[in-house]
Amino acid sequence: MKIVLTGDLHLGCTSTRIPEEWRQSCRTVQAWQSLVDAVIEAKADLLLLSGDILDRRNQLWEAMGPLQQGIERLSQAGVRCLAVSGNHDASSLPDLASQFPEETFLLLGKDGKWQRETLCVDGHPVLHVDGWSFPASVVRNDPTLDYPESSAQDGIPVLAMVHGDPGVPDSKYAPLSLSRLQSLPVSAWLLGHIHRSAYTEGSPWILMPGSPHPLDPGEPGAHHAWVCDLSEGRLSPPLPFCPARLQYAALKITISSEETASAELLRNKIQQAVEEHLTAAMNLIRLQLNGQSAEIDAWQECAENLKDWSPENFRIEKVEFSIHPLLDLEEVAKAGPVPELLVNALEELPQDLLDRLNDLCDSLNRQTVFSGKELNPLELSDLPLTRLLEQNLRKTLEQLK
Ligand SMILES: [Mn+2]
The missing domain is CATH 3.60.21.10 (Metallo-dependent phosphatases)
Structure with a gap:
């Protein structure tokens, strides 16, 4: 039966x-x-x-x-x-x-x-x-x-x-x-x-x-x-x-600093990742673009154009753009006490701040909405706040450069 x-x-x-x-x-x-x-x-x-x-x-x-x-x-x-x-x-x-x-x-x-x-x-x-x-x-x-x-x-x-x-x-x-x-x-x-x-x-x-x-x-x-x-x-x-014919998926693509910004290159990378990881007939993708490059604006434009792209089996629903300018942190740290402090914070967030972020994670994990839903407990790196802090530190350093 x-x-x-x-x-x-x-x-x-x-x-x-x-x-x-x-x-x-x-x-x-x-x-x-x-x-x-x-x-x-x-x-x-x-x-x-x-x-x-x-x-x-x-x-x-x-x-x-x-x-x-x-x-x-x-x-x-x-x-x-x-x-x-x-x-x-x-x-x-x-x-x-x-x-x-x-x-x-x-x-x-x-x-x-x-x-x-x-x-x-x-x-x-x-x-x-x-x-x-x-x-x-x-x-x-x-x-x-x-x-x-x-x-x-x-x-x-x-x-x-x-x-x-x-x-x-x-x-x-x-x-x-x-x-x-x-x-x-x-x-x-x-x-x-x-x-x-x-x-x-x-x-x-x-x-x-x-x-x-x-x-x-x-x-x-x-x-x-x-x-x-x-x-x-x-x-x-x-x-x-x-x-199911539909699947929601997250995809991470990393750009290396040697790669020249190109819409075609980006699309090829995405296409390859889809072929490797996604099997549904229709895949709706949240894309995270990572890496460091000297051509931020050009990459940003390539990412922008993805929303007009309509391949047969997937669409990019949202792009989280995390490509950062090439930054020689050691050099920047030498510029003075404030840049040094910021570089140190980027490499390792200050302990009192980490403690407070960890407390926040703990209290979120204790909410019933997370327990019993078979979700993994939240970690520090899952908090958008942590990423935001890192991004802002980077931005400040880029301006100090
Ligand atoms: Mn129900």
Whole structure:
């Protein structure tokens, strides 16, 4: 049995900051239609949807039609859908589910009560799917606290689905704990809510599928659905399935001081980096240009021209220009006590300033918005303030020269 797993489609939304000519292909409704095609093509048996299928804020009624049509197409191809609702579709998904027979589309765990559906092949039970749905858009308790552990023990694999916020105990979107999830008697967990995917190996394995299509530059990297196999009573670990056509990406290009400023050279460097690192059909790039050069103005103009460049598979969304004038710091330091102080500060920021910046990092890392989102903790070099300081020090030194 082949099972496709996904969630957080947010049907009704369109990816932000994209060029007009990409708009049509960057609608989540379009991504859903591509996913339905891929599921049918792969001859999957089951599609599991882990909540926030519909977006509460965007084009809800326009999204309903394509969702219904997709479910019908899947049903005609013999693919059944099982879903749970999330904070965005706590009220809209039950409405949708009521329009379909349970053999076509089943919403599990309505009203916040765990529900089990047992799937059979040739009349024999092969898989239990347990699910819990958001009863309202805010849920402050961990839904797995009511998970009925006693019903699980009959040797048949159990795949459990729940939408929620792992590692954020005070979340208003169903706080979950990975260690509690792993302690429960199931074979695998399909979660939803966080748009960046995360896979935790083990028994049970835990999959946060991430959104199958990225929505804004805050969701960089590859996005896709997942697929796993059930054979001989075992669920295989999930693998990527149906890659998103769009990817938000950051790219760093370094200019060396020997290179003469040239639009063609810059474009070649970018093209090469895209070929090496980016695989999506459409890549929206935040470019960082680094290095030192005697031709700052010329490079600046080359960077400026990038916004009129429209290659087939990528666009430059934004350029962070960090090419600095060639500066002999040793020479500059000799000019007097103030330049010396500034050169020293550029090489190593004064300790009291570093301490204060580190405190700022710490306090940002303690905010719940960072913890539990599987983001790496912020470091000093991530702070725009640190970069700004360095840039300003450089500027001052350039003027002193
Ligand atoms: Mn959510």
